[in-house]
Amino acid sequence: MMSDKLSWMAVFASLAVLSALGVVFGYAPVEASMGIVQKIFYFHVSSALAAYTGFFLCCGASIYYLLKGDRRADVVARAGAEVGVLFCTFVLISGPLWARKAWGTWWTGEPRLMLTMVAALIFYAYVVVRSIGGRTEITRRICAALAILGVADIPLVHFAVQKWRGNHPRVLRNGGISDEMEVALTAAMLAVFSLFATLVLLRIRVGMAEEKVERLHRLATARGNDIEDRRRSPLLENP
Amino acid sequence: MSVPRRTPTLAQQVWLLLQKDLRVEMRTGEVVATSLLFSAVLVSLFVFAGFSTRKAASEGAPGLLWMASAFVAVLVVTRTFEREREDGAVTALLLIPGASTALFFAKLVYNWLLLTLVQGVLLLLVGGVFSVDWFAHGYAVAVALLLGGFGLCAVGTTLAALLAAMRLREVIVPVVLFPLCVPLLIAGAQASVAAIRGQNSGAWMVTILLFDLLFVGLGQWLFGLALEGAGGGEGDSE
Amino acid sequence: MGGALRSVELRSATRFFGRHVALYRCSLKLVAGEVVAVLGPNGAGKSTLAGLLATTLAPSEGEVVAAADRMLDSSELRARVGWVSHESMLQRELTGREQLALIAGLYGVASERVVFWLERVRLTADADRAIGTYSRGMRQRLALARALLSEPELVLLDEPTTGLDAASREVLWELIGDLRAAGRIVVVITHDLDAPPELFSRAVVLSQGRLVADRSGPESLSALYAAALQRVAP
Numbered sequence: 264m265m266s267d268k269l270s271w272m273a274v275f276a277s278l279a280v281l282s283a284l285g286v287v288f289g290y291a292p293v294e295a296s297m298g299i300v301q302k303i304f305y306f307h308v309s310s311a312l313a314a315y316t317g318f319f320l321c322c323g324a325s326i327y328y329l330l331k332g333d334r335r336a337d338v339v340a341r342a343g344a345e346v347g348v349l350f351c352t353f354v355l356i357s358g359p360l361w362a363r364k365a366w367g368t369w370w371t372g373e374p375r376l377m378l379t380m381v382a383a384l385i386f387y388a389y390v391v392v393r394s395i396g397g398r399t400e401i402t403r404r405i406c407a408a409l410a411i412l413g414v415a416d417i418p419l420v421h422f423a424v425q426k427w428r429g430n431h432p433r434v435l436r437n438g439g440i441s442d443e444m445e446v447a448l449t450a451a452m453l454a455v456f457s458l459f460a461t462l463v464l465l466r467i468r469v470g471m472a473e474e475k476v477e478r479l480h481r482l483a484t485a486r487g488n489d490i491e492d493r494r495r496s497p498l499l500e501n502p
Numbered sequence: 503m504s505v506p507r508r509t510p511t512l513a514q515q516v517w518l519l520l521q522k523d524l525r526v527e528m529r530t531g532e533v534v535a536t537s538l539l540f541s542a543v544l545v546s547l548f549v550f551a552g553f554s555t556r557k558a559a560s561e562g563a564p565g566l567l568w569m570a571s572a573f574v575a576v577l578v579v580t581r582t583f584e585r586e587r588e589d590g591a592v593t594a595l596l597l598i599p600g601a602s603t604a605l606f607f608a609k610l611v612y613n614w615l616l617l618t619l620v621q622g623v624l625l626l627l628v629g630g631v632f633s634v635d636w637f638a639h640g641y642a643v644a645v646a647l648l649l650g651g652f653g654l655c656a657v658g659t660t661l662a663a664l665l666a667a668m669r670l671r672e673v674i675v676p677v678v679l680f681p682l683c684v685p686l687l688i689a690g691a692q693a694s695v696a697a698i699r700g701q702n703s704g705a706w707m708v709t710i711l712l713f714d715l716l717f718v719g720l721g722q723w724l725f726g727l728a729l730e731g732a733g734g735g736e737g738d739s740e
Numbered sequence: 741m742g743g744a745l746r747s748v749e750l751r752s753a754t755r756f757f758g759r760h761v762a763l764y765r766c767s768l769k770l771v772a773g774e775v776v777a778v779l780g781p782n783g784a785g786k787s788t789l790a791g792l793l794a795t796t797l798a799p800s801e802g803e804v805v806a807a808a809d810r811m812l813d814s815s816e817l818r819a820r821v822g823w824v825s826h827e828s829m830l831q832r833e834l835t836g837r838e839q840l841a842l843i844a845g846l847y848g849v850a851s852e853r854v855v856f857w858l859e860r861v862r863l864t865a866d867a868d869r870a871i872g873t874y875s876r877g878m879r880q881r882l883a884l885a886r887a888l889l890s891e892p893e894l895v896l897l898d899e900p901t902t903g904l905d906a907a908s909r910e911v912l913w914e915l916i917g918d919l920r921a922a923g924r925i926v927v928v929i930t931h932d933l934d935a936p937p938e939l940f941s942r943a944v945v946l947s948q949g950r951l952v953a954d955r956s957g958p959e960s961l962s963a964l965y966a967a968a969l970q971r972v973a974p
Contacts, residue, residue, distance in 0.1 A: 329727050384681035388674070395669055398758055405664045408724040409678060415720055416682050423685035423709055427692060480759040507848045518845045526833040590827030593796065594886060598846045599819040
C-alpha cells in the first residue's frame with residue numbers, strides 16, 4: 264500500500280518537474296541582462312530551500328533519536344541529510360554558473376553562497392562519518408551529535424558571513440521580479456519539493472528495510488559472536 | 503566496613519582530572535613539544551609560500567595567525583583521549599558519578615591551556631615574520647585569541663570524544679572541526695584586523711563569545727549524551 | 741543513597757550488536773552476599789553480561805533492575821559498581837599511588853584508603869613507580885585495588901586471575917571472601933576451574949549468548965562446567 268502511494272508521488276514529482284521546466288522556459292520571459300542563464304535562478308533557489316529543509320529535518324530527527332533512542336528517527340535523520348546533501352550539491356554547482364554570468368567570476372564572497380558551502384561541508388562530513396562508521400549504535404549517536412552541532416552552527420555562520428561581507432554591494436536584487444517569473448518560481452518550488460519529498464520517503468523506506476533485514480538476521484542467528492566486547496561509549500570502543 | 507564519603511563537587515573533580523593531565527604532560531612534554539615544533543614549521547611554510555613579502559601584512563597576518571591556531575587546535579584535541587583509551591582507563595572514569603561532565607570540562611581547560619601556550623608562540627613568530635605589532639593599539643588580539651581558542655577547544659574536545667574510536671580519526675576531526683569553526687575563524691581574523699588598525703573590534707568579540715557559549719553548552723550536553731546513551735539505551739524499533 | 745544494594749536482576753536481557761546477538765533472553769537474579777562464578781567459552785557473552793551489569797552497555801531488549809531500599813536507576817547502580825575487566829583501566833604514565841589517589845578523589849573517598857589498599861594488594865613498595873613499568877600481575881593487583889577502592893556493592897571481576905602468581909591469587913581469594921562476608925554481590929567471570937569451589941555460592945554457565953546452567957551449592961566448577969557443556973554440545 265505504501266509502495267503505491269510512493270509510486271504515485273514519484274509520478275507526480277516527475278510531472279511537476281516536467282511542467283516546471285515548461286513554465287520556466289516557455290512561459291517566463293528571458294531576463295534582460297542575464298539572458299537565458301537567469302533560468303538557473305528558479306531551480307537554484309528552490310533547491311537551496313530543499314537542502315536546508317533536509318538539514319533541519321536531520322537535526323530534528325537526531326535530537327529525537329538521542330533523547331528517545333528510537334531507530335526510526337535515525338533513519339529519518341539519515342534520509343534528510345543525504346537528500347539535503349544532494350540538493351546542496353546542485354546549489355553549489357548552479358551558484359558558480361550564475362556567478363560566472365552575472366559577475367564574470369566563478370566564485371564570489373556572496374554571503375548566502377558561502378553559508379551554503381559551509382553547510383554542505385558539514386553534511387558531507389556527516390555522510391562520510393556514516394559510511395566509515397558502519398551500521399553501529401555508536402556511529403548513529405555520533406552522527407546525531409554532528410547534525411545538531413552543524414545545524415546549531417548555521418545561524419552563526421550566517422551572521423558572521425553577513426557581517427563580514429554585508430557591506431559589499433548586493434549586485435543582484437531579486438525583489439523586482441515580474442509576475443510571470445513569480446509563477447515560474449512557484450512551479451519550480453513545487454517541482455523541487457515534490458522531488459525532495461519523494462526522495463526522502465524513498466530513502467526512509469530503504470532505511471526501514473535495512474533495519475528489518477538486520478532484525479530478521481538477528482532472529483535467525485540468535486547466538487553468540489566475536490564482537491561482544493563493544494561498549495556503549497565511543498571512548499570505550501576499540502578502533 | 504563502609505567508608506564515609508563526601509561527594510566531591512564538579513569543580514573538585516575537574517581540578518583532579520586537570521591536575522592529572524598536566525602532571526602527565528609535564529612528565530612527558532610530548533604534546534607541547536610537538537605542537538610548538540609544528541607551529542614553527544607552519545610559520546616557515548608561510549614564509550616559503552611567499553606570504554611574508556606581501557605588502558598588506560595587516561590583512562594577511564591575522565588570517566594566517568588564525569589558520570595556524572586552527573591547525574594546532576586539531577593537533578592538540580585529536581590526542582585528547584589517547585592516553586586514557588590505551589588501557590581503558592576512561593572506563594573506570596565513566597563509572598564514577600558526575601565524572602563524565604568533569605571529564606569534558608577538564609579536557610576542555612587542558613586543551614585550552616596547551617593551545618594558549620602555542621598561540622603565544624605563534625603570535626611572536628607570525629608577528630616577527632610579517633613585522634606586525636599586534637599590541638600597537640592595545641591587547642584586543644590577545645583577548646580574541648584567548649576567547650577564540652576556547653571556542654576551538656570546546657568544539658574540538660566534543661569531536662575528539664565523539665570520534666575517539668572512529669577509523670581515519672586524524673582526517674575526520676579536522677574535516678568536521680574546520681567547517682564548524684568558520685564563524686569563529688572569520689570573527690577572530692576580523693577582530694584581529696580591526697585591532698591592529700586601531701578600530702573597534704567589539705562586535706566580533708561578541709560573535710566569538712556567542713560561539714563559545716553555544717558550543718560549550720552543546721558540547722557538554724552531547725558529550726554526556728553520546729558517551730552514556732539515553733536513559734534505557736537504544737530500543738529496537740518494531 | 742537508598743540504602744545497601746540488595747539485588748541486581750537481568751530480566752530477559754538481550755543484547756545485539758548490529759546483526760549479532762551477544763546475549764539472548766538472559767534472566768538472572770543476584771542477591772546480596774552471593775559470589776557467582778560465570779563460566780563459558782570465548783564469545784559466550786560473558787563480557788556482555790558484565791557490561792550490562794556495569795551499565796556501560798544497555799540491553800537491546802529486556803531490562804536490568806537493581807534494588808536497594810527502593811529501585812535504583814542505572815546511574816545509581818553504576819555508582820555502586822567495581823569492575824575489573826580484561827583491560828587494566830589504568831593509565832600507564834601515572835604511578836600506582838597517583839592512579840588510586842585520582843580515583844579516590846573523584847569518588848570522594850578519604851585518601852587514607854589509598855594507603856590501605858596499596859598495602860592490601862602488596863604494592864606499597866612499588867607505589868611510586870609509573871604503572872607502565874609494572875609487571876602484568878602487579879597491574880592486575882592494582883586494578884583490583886582501583887575497583888574496590890570505592891567500596892562497591894556490585895563487584896565484577898572479569899578473568900581476575902590473569903597474570904597473577906600463586907601468592908597473588910591467595911590475596912584475590914581472600915578479598916573475595918571478605919566481600920562475601922560483607923554482603924556484597926560478586927560476579928567472577930573465570931576460566932580458572934581450579935578456583936576453590938567453596939568460595940562460590942553459585943555458578944552459571946553461558947554458551948552462545950544463552951544461560952545454559954545455573955547451580956547453587958558446593959559443586960566443583962569443573963564438574964558443573966563439563967556437565968553444562970555436554971548438555972549444549974551438538
